[in-house]
Amino acid sequence: VAEVKGGEDEGAAWVGKELTVRGWVRTCRAQRTVTFVEVNDGSCLSNMQCVLTPDTEGYDQIDCVTTGASVIVEGVVASSQGGKQKVELKVSKIVVIGESDPTSFPIQKKRASREFLRTVAHLRPRTNTFGAVARVRNALAFATHKFFQDNGFVWVSSPIITASDCEGAGEQFYVTTLLSNTAEGGCLVNNIPSKDGRVDWSQDFFCKPAFLTVSGQLNGETYASALSDIYTFGPTFRAENSNTSRHLAEFWMIEPELAFADLNDDMACASAYLQYVVKYILENCKEDMDFFNTWVEKGIIDRLSDVAEKNFVQMSYSDAIELLIRSNKKFEFPVKWGLDLQSEHERYITEVAFSGRPVIIRDYPKEIKAFYMRQNDDGKTVAAMDLLVPRVGELIGGSQREERLDHLEARLDESNLNKDSYWWYLDLRRYGSVPHAGFGLGFERLVQFATGIDNIRDAIPFPRVPGSAEF
Numbered sequence: 505v506a507e508v509k510g511g512e513d514e515g516a517a518w519v520g521k522e523l524t525v526r527g528w529v530r531t532c533r534a535q536r537t538v539t540f541v542e543v544n545d546g547s548c549l550s551n552m553q554c555v556l557t558p559d560t561e562g563y564d565q566i567d568c569v570t571t572g573a574s575v576i577v578e579g580v581v582a583s584s585q586g587g588k589q590k591v592e593l594k595v596s597k598i599v600v601i602g603e604s605d606p607t608s609f610p611i612q613k614k615r616a617s618r619e620f621l622r623t624v625a626h627l628r629p630r631t632n633t634f635g636a637v638a639r640v641r642n643a644l645a646f647a648t649h650k651f652f653q654d655n656g657f658v659w660v661s662s663p664i665i666t667a668s669d670c671e672g673a674g675e676q677f678y679v680t681t682l683l684s685n686t687a688e689g690g691c692l693v694n695n696i697p698s699k700d701g702r703v704d705w706s707q708d709f710f711c712k713p714a715f716l717t718v719s720g721q722l723n724g725e726t727y728a729s730a731l732s733d734i735y736t737f738g739p740t741f742r743a744e745n746s747n748t749s750r751h752l753a754e755f756w757m758i759e760p761e762l763a764f765a766d767l768n769d770d771m772a773c774a775s776a777y778l779q780y781v782v783k784y785i786l787e788n789c790k791e792d793m794d795f796f797n798t799w800v801e802k803g804i805i806d807r808l809s810d811v812a813e814k815n816f817v818q819m820s821y822s823d824a825i826e827l828l829i830r831s832n833k834k835f836e837f838p839v840k841w842g843l844d845l846q847s848e849h850e851r852y853i854t855e856v857a858f859s860g861r862p863v864i865i866r867d868y869p870k871e872i873k874a875f876y877m878r879q880n881d882d883g884k885t886v887a888a889m890d891l892l893v894p895r896v897g898e899l900i901g902g903s904q905r906e907e908r909l910d911h912l913e914a915r916l917d918e919s920n921l922n923k924d925s926y927w928w929y930l931d932l933r934r935y936g937s938v939p940h941a942g943f944g945l946g947f948e949r950l951v952q953f954a955t956g957i958d959n960i961r962d963a964i965p966f967p968r969v970p971g972s973a974e975f
């Protein structure tokens with residue numbers, strides 16, 4: 505359907521040609537002599553209006569042509585009398601492939617709430633909104649690879665199971681599995697390790713505690729220290745017990761790592777990348793973006809066009825704190841230097857102070873940032889940057905990495921982290937260390953930002969959040 509209706513002429517060039525459409529019935533309207541069946545095949549938002557008459561082969565099955573049923577329709581493309589579309593299909597033959605009981609099919613024509621649709625996540629891609637989100641998400645993934653590939657980055661697969669906690673926030677999921685010595689021998693038994701160290705790790709599958717990764721960065725750094733610019737793009741996991749509209753337990757992250765680069769290079773890459781993918785969907789997903797503009801977030805196209813064209817605001821953390829104090833606004837978390845910015849502060853900065861523009865904040869206090877970030881000369885801050893956008897808040901977090909062995913060892917000690925378990929990471933600083941920098945972008949937050957969808961649970965096909973891993 506996208507091939508027929510997607511062109512500038514909305515299908516006019518197809519008039520008179522034969523066409524077969526395979527898809528799912530959205531609606532079926534019977535009039536006196538003709539029956540209109542709207543069929544969607546998922547290739548685009550538009551349905552194909554299919555016109556059936558009693559002469560149509562298979563018309564005897566018309567009672568089974570109900571919302572949700574799968575059908576194959578064959579016919580000839582014709583100009584449409586109705587104002588809604590340029591062309592329709594005069595159907596010569598219809599075959600019902602899979603029936604759908606209209607009394608129990610959960611997705612009816614009336615608009616269902618997003619909350620309800622989350623309970624039928626297996627069927628929600630059949631709706632306009634979730635079909636459009638899925639296509640735009642796909643386009644953003646494609647544009648991501650295209651941007652980095654065109655700029656000479658190598659895609660590296662970082663592991664999903666790991667023994668290191670990149671962010672040091674203790675939010676990992678254990679994947680530890682004990683090998684039990686039962687009579688049957690060697691069967692695997694899932695076991696949650698006890699915190700008091702009574703677990704006999706020699707009996708464990710990995711012989712040490714292992715987790716689902718929270719970030720591929722540390723592994724990415726090893727490849728950037730050999731291949732120069734690389735990026736990862738894969739699932740990451742965080743057991744944060746936060747029921748918010750911007751946190752998932754399983755989310756996809758894009759993590760470029762630039763060799764021979766500093767924080768300015770990192771910010772320039774993040775800005776260029778974000779502008780590229782935004783421009784890409786505005787140009788390549790017009791129909792879906794128009795849909796979001798009308799039904800999901802009014803004005804999103806103008807907002808994104810601005811993002812694609814205008815420079816982002818840049819300011820230091822210290823200046824951001826000053827701006828928040830000068831605002832005289834009553835925040836739930838009082839503002840003072842050293843505070844980790846909360847979403848209320850981030851929203852004020854992007855939404856109020858800079859009326860909707862992305863803002864990059866740099867040089868954060870070292871106490872609130874991860875051990876691997878490079879210390880600035882002031883001794884108080886690190887070369888970190890966060891990119892904030894309206895509604896979503898933090899879209900990107902990045903930094904220049906500490907490439908000096910002595911500084912990094914001191915930071916590990918300060919952070920009470922065990923140097924021995926980072927031996928391979930420290931090796932990168934022992935053998936041919938280079939200044940390098942990178943960032944992580946939460947892919948679902950990008951989908952939220954790009955579609956206007958306000959809950960992150962609607963930006964991924966199957967959301968994983970506390971208390972829910974259905975489907």
Ligand code: 4AD
Binds near residue numbers: 744751760942944945
């Ligand atoms: O700021 P974060 O924790 O940074 C890192 O993980 C670094 N290792 C990245 C790097 O420098 N290579 O996470 C990066 C981004 C955040 O800005 C946010 O967009 C997203 O990941 N993110 C989440 N998205 C959804 N659900 C969660 N629970 C998220 N936690 C972080």
Ligand code: MG
Binds near residue numbers: 890898900901
């Ligand atoms: Mg962060």
